[in-house]
Amino acid sequence: MTGLTFQPERTAVEAVGLGARYRRRWALQDCSFRLPAGRVCALVGPNGAGKSTLLSLAAGLRRPAEGSLTVFGGRPGAADVRPRIAYLSQDKPLYPRFTIADTLRMGRELNPGRWDQAVAERTVADGGLSHEARIGDLSGGQRTRVALALAFGKRPELLLLDEPMADLDPLVRHEMTAALMAQAAEHATTVVIASHVLAELEGVCDYLLLIADGRVRLAGEVEDLLAAHSVLVGRHEGPGLPREFATHTVVESRATGRQLTALVRPDGPLPEQWRATEPSLEELLLAHLRSPGAPALLTPSAEPRALRRRLHAQGASRLPEAAA
Amino acid sequence: MVEFRIDRRSGVATYLQIVQQVKQALRLGLLAPGDKLPTAKEVVAATAINPNTVLKAYRELDREGLVEARPGLGTFVRRSLARPQAAAGSPLRAELADWMHRAREAGLDREDVAALLASVLEEGFDGPPGTTGTAAHEAT
Amino acid sequence: MSTTASVTRITPGGPVGPVGPVGPVEPAGRPPRSLGIAWLVWRQHRTTAWIALAVLAALCAELVWLRSAMTGYVAQHGLAVPCPDGDGCAARHAAVDGFRGRFLDVIGYNALLLEFLPFLAGLFVAGPVVARELESGTYKVAWTQSVSPLRWFAVKLGLPVLALVAGASLLSAAFTWTWRPVGHLEQGRLVDGNRWYEAFDALGPAPVAGVLFGAALGALTGLLVRRAPAAMAATVAVCAVLYWPLTAVRPYLADPVTQTRPASADYPPALSGSDSWRYERGMTTPSGGRLPDARCIEASSIQHCVTGHGADGWYLDYHPAAHFQRLEWAEAGLVTAAAAVLAGGAVWRLRRLCP
Incomplete structure (x- = not known):
């Protein structure tokens, strides 16, 4: 029971040089990352960053324009991969004239040999919903619950959720998150939650994928990413950055009077006269979103295995931190 | 069984909150050797936190020798942290109660007493509570 | 921080152990047949x-x-039978x-x-x-x-x-x-x-x-x-x-049946009247070519009109009911x-x- 649900050696999702495009506009470009199985991953980024595109690629709803994306080692649309993925799109489309019972029946009919009616029914029953209620008559939160029941009933190994909690009140949001986490705990499901509401993700996710402008900015374990950064506060006057910062990667720095606050990726010992603290998740994300020029950072577990092998073959010991 | 209360705004890592709450329950005698801790699924179903966090906390408690995992059965309490020296009616507790009475007579209010206690506590034991410092101390 | 853990009940009579995954349970009664999509x-x-x-x-x-x-x-x-001549x-x-x-x-x-x-x-x-x-x-x-x-x-x-x-x-x-x-x-x-x-x-x-x-x-x-x-x-x-x-x-x-009639005839072939589909009528030239129907039937002298167009007769393409x-x-x-x-x-x- 003390074994973690994640299996670091198994790969749930892996992207190498992934690109996707709507007509002329690139929604994703040159994305490379890896998500180990059993993780609960936050997919974060501003609106229009490419979160939904990435999820629909992983769900097998669209094809990449370039590069590759694999789920459990296969193409997302492949016959042996599709049954293992469940997907909840942002608008949670369901057939409005179906009853809840019809909707669950659809899950059973379209997932032969996989469907778990008991799990789906329990999820619906926990919300106090009648099986005879029509989907069209449900509130946004109730629809989300039915859509989640449909996803849970499939017994997925990878659960992709696009802004799942956006239209839920705090109580239902807590309930649904709890149901989701229980599902993940029981079946070691890999979960990806796309959101731009940070409060929704704190404490829930142990893995992070930050994308902005269609590119990966941060990827890896939340703890490791936080530990790899420091917030430095100290006194500094004059133009430019202090010389003692030269050895470190400065993500963002702000001067207020004589005080300088900087978020850095330390490389070696930090200067003595600066007060260093570990950033909060929010500080880390905001700093990266405000500084599009900062190099991307992938922790070792988030480096694509395929890319890694290639680099090792070339004699490189580590993936360069700059993805671009 | 225990029920965990997770405060996401406290600034304390979630897994540490679970570790501390189990220890507190062990100290107060709410959990006794042989008791079963809730499964990760039960905890996350109530608290909506990441299951890996619960498992990490249990692993930490296991490492400290407070609980043990029995594969296929669950996680069970191995030993208690309740001490007779700290129980109601013990001489140490009586002395502290007496001291508290005198502090009140001297005109100290609740906050003054709390600050004084915290400061003395800091001098007597190294490091803030809940860190590996005290964990190591308790494990030995 | 309040770290007080509250005691909750131990599952009554239940075995001590993790809750195992519950297998698929069909609702009571005859399970509905699977028809898929x-x-x-x-x-x-x-x-x-x-x-x-x-x-x-x-x-x-x-x-x-x-x-x-x-x-x-x-x-x-x-x-059902053809009309016998008479009353x-x-x-x-x-x-x-x-x-x-x-x-x-x-x-x-x-x-x-x-x-x-x-x-x-x-x-x-x-x-x-x-x-x-x-x-x-x-x-x-x-x-x-x-x-x-x-x-x-x-x-x-x-x-x-x-x-x-x-x-x-x-x-x-x-x-x-x-x-x-x-x-x-x-x-x-x-x-x-x-x-x-x-x-x-x-x-x-x-x-x-x-x-x-x-x-x-x-x-x-x-x-x-x-x-x-x-x-x-x-x-x-x-x-x-x-x-x-x-x-x-x-x-x-399908190949139609063609009826021809010389310009000297009183009337061109009729466009309606029987169970045949008479779909195209026109004029024929001496060289065997075809000319469109020039509405000569409305002229005072049909024959003059036809010859005036350089034609010497009529044709009618039709499909009999057998087609x-x-x-x-x-x-x-x-x-x-x-x-x-x-x-x-x-x-x-x-x-x-x-x-």
């Missing part, structure tokens, strides 16, 4: 299907009644008029309905079957279950098309069966306006081929337009644009081929749409 398609369109079935049954009953009423009338007035024929004219007054409108409405079946099929496939699914995003639910998008589309389009073809076949067979005993009597005068070449689209294999055409067109426009109302409107427009010209080539699908089956099947083949081309376009579009 077919169930989903049926559930989505069952209201439409029941209404269509009820309408179909009512129409069939109406056609059975119509046929027995018409044959009864024919028998009662002795219209009987005057009464016969009255009987034919009576028949037309009583039945012609009903036959006409039934024929009209059958002629519009391709449009109805196109509307249904374009809107409710295809475009609404793409418009509302519900296809994403279907595509992220365990079945492949292509298989889902195949069943989703296949079942309604099968049902439409079956319904159209039954209706067309019933109408043809009703029409046939009276269609050729009195040289077709009983069903004036719905003779074999006028009710052509409502008889035999024509409605079935037309429904295939409409459905294929509906599928293609639905996949291209992806908005239900727009796709339905586009289907009707394109169906009108494509389907009517297709029927314009109809007379040329009916040949023309029906030739056109059905052509329309089905056109439907196949449209279906090919739909499949091409599908392959581009499906990941």
Whole structure:
């Protein structure tokens, strides 16, 4: 029971040089990352960053324009991969004239040999919903619950959720998150939650994928990413950055009077006269979103295995931190 | 069984909150050797936190020798942290109660007493509570 | 920080151990049979299907009644045998008029309905079957279950098309069966306006081929337009644009019979009068060429008019009633081929749409 649900050696999702495009506009470009199985991953980024595109690629709803994306080692649309993925799109489309019972029946009919009616029914029953209620008559939160029941009933190994909690009140949001986490705990499901509401993700996710402008900015374990950064506060006057910062990667720095606050990726010992603290998740994300020029950072577990092998073959010991 | 209360705004890592709450329950005698801790699924179903966090906390408690995992059965309490020296009616507790009475007579209010206690506590034991410092101390 | 842990009950009587995963539990009673995608398609369109079935049954009953009423009338007035010369024929004219007054409108409405079946099929496939699914995003639910998008589309389009073809076949067979005993009597005068070449689209294999055409067109426009109302409107427009010209080539699908008459004759060959489809009349030149009909029949001297155009006679192209089956099947083949081309376009579009 003390074994973690994640299996670091198994790969749930892996992207190498992934690109996707709507007509002329690139929604994703040159994305490379890896998500180990059993993780609960936050997919974060501003609106229009490419979160939904990435999820629909992983769900097998669209094809990449370039590069590759694999789920459990296969193409997302492949016959042996599709049954293992469940997907909840942002608008949670369901057939409005179906009853809840019809909707669950659809899950059973379209997932032969996989469907778990008991799990789906329990999820619906926990919300106090009648099986005879029509989907069209449900509130946004109730629809989300039915859509989640449909996803849970499939017994997925990878659960992709696009802004799942956006239209839920705090109580239902807590309930649904709890149901989701229980599902993940029981079946070691890999979960990806796309959101731009940070409060929704704190404490829930142990893995992070930050994308902005269609590119990966941060990827890896939340703890490791936080530990790899420091917030430095100290006194500094004059133009430019202090010389003692030269050895470190400065993500963002702000001067207020004589005080300088900087978020850095330390490389070696930090200067003595600066007060260093570990950033909060929010500080880390905001700093990266405000500084599009900062190099991307992938922790070792988030480096694509395929890319890694290639680099090792070339004699490189580590993936360069700059993805671009 | 225990029920965990997770405060996401406290600034304390979630897994540490679970570790501390189990220890507190062990100290107060709410959990006794042989008791079963809730499964990760039960905890996350109530608290909506990441299951890996619960498992990490249990692993930490296991490492400290407070609980043990029995594969296929669950996680069970191995030993208690309740001490007779700290129980109601013990001489140490009586002395502290007496001291508290005198502090009140001297005109100290609740906050003054709390600050004084915290400061003395800091001098007597190294490091803030809940860190590996005290964990190591308790494990030995 | 409040770290007080509250005690909760231990599961009463329950074994100490983790809650194992609960296996799939079917609801009490007989588990429903698994039909896969077919169930989903049926559930989505069952209201439409029941209404269509009820309408179909009512129409069939109406056609059975119509046929027995018409044959009864024919028998009662002795219209089944040719008119013997003499006094009987005057009464016969009255009987034919009576028949037309009583039945012609009903036959006409039934024929009209059958002629519009391709449009109805196109509307249904374009809107409710295809475009609404793409418009509302519900296809994403279907595509992220365990079945492949292509298989889902195949069943989703296949079942309604099968049902439409079956319904159209039954209706067309019933109408043809009703029409046939009276269609050729009195040289077709009983069903004036719905003779074999006028009710052509409502008889035999024509409605079935037309429904295939409409459905294929509906599928293609639905996949291209992806908005239900727009796709339905586009289907009707394109169906009108494509389907009517297709029927314009109809007379040329089989070799016609040509009747010629010299310019010296009093009148050109008549354009109507018998059970033949006289579709083209014109003038012939001495070299054997053909000239269009120059409305010489309205001139004061027809003969002068004809020779004035440099012609020396008349010709008339027509299909006798015996060509009916040949023309029906030739056109059905052509329309089905056109439907196949449209279906090919739909499949091409599908392959581009499906990941």
